Amino acid sequence: MSMSFELKQIGTIRTPYTDNAPYQPINNDKGEFRIVIDSAYAEGLHELDLFHYIYVIYYMHRIKRKESITVIPPWTGDMKVGLFASRAPVRPNPIGLSIVRVKRIINNEIFTSGLDVIDGTPLLDIKPYIKDLDSKCDANYGWIEKLEDREHLSLHIKGIPHDY
C-alpha cells in the first residue's frame, strides 16, 4: 500500500540562474547564492554557521516531465543506467539534495557557495553536514569508473570549468 505525503515550503533559494542551473554545485561560481528561510524559522539557524558544509534539500518545482526508469547521463556517450543510480533531476519525487559551504548567516539568510538550482526553488530542509557521519572518504564513482572518458567526467563532477 503506497501512501502520499504533503511537504511544505519553508523558504526560498536565490541564485543567479533564472532558466538553467548547472548539473552540480560550482564552488566558485559568480553571483550571489542565498537561502532565505521563512522568518518564523530564523532561530532554527542558531549555530549552523559553525559547520563548513550543509545539506540543502529542496523541491525541484520546475520539473514537469515524467521520469524515465533508465537514463543516459550527460557526457557518458550512450551509457544507460537506472534512474536511482543517477542524479538526474527528473525522479518519482523531485527532491533535490546539494552540499554547499556556509559563508555567513545574517538573520534568516544563509549565504553559500554555488548552488545548482534555479532561482526561486522552494526549500524543504537544511541539515548540518557532519564529519565522519557524512564524509565517506572511501566512497567511489560507481559506474563512472567504467567510462573511458572518466577523467573528463570527473571535471564535470567537481564543477571544474574546462574547454574540451
Added chain:
Amino acid sequence: MSMSFELKQIGTIRTPYTDNAPYQPINNDKGEFRIVIDSAYAEGLHELDLFHYIYVIYYMHRIKRKESITVIPPWTGDMKVGLFASRAPVRPNPIGLSIVRVKRIINNEIFTSGLDVIDGTPLLDIKPYIKDLDSKCDANYGWIEKLEDREHLSLHIKGIPHDY
C-alpha cells in the same frame, strides 16, 4: 508565498527496529536491512550496486510531535542549537537522510548496512553517493567541537558501541 507539495511512497524500508531506531546508522548492526522498492521501479536500480554508498531519503512517518525551533541534542548536556543545525527527526518536513553501504541488489531489493529507521518507513528517493561530489573530506563537526565531551559524542556519531 509558501507552497505545499505532494510526494509519494516509492518503496518501504525494512529494518529490525520496530519501535526505536538508533540516532545514526550503525555500520555493523545485527539483523537485516533492506530497501524494497516498488517493482515498477526495479529497473531504476540498474548499476546502483557499483556504488559503495548510497543516499536513502525517506519520510519519517512515525513522527507526530510538532517541531521546536531550537533543540538540545542528545549527549550534549544542555547545549541548545537551532533545529537546522541538528539532525533531530522532528522537523518542519520530516524528511530523513541516511548514507549506507550497498551490500547487494536482488531484483527490487537493496540489502544495505545498518539503517537508522523504524521498520516500515516509506521510501522517497535513492541517490548514488559520489566520490568528490559528496565526500567532503574537509568537513568539520560544527558546534560539536565546542563540547568538552566531544570524544565521547564522536563515538555516538560514528555509531561505535561503548559502555560509558
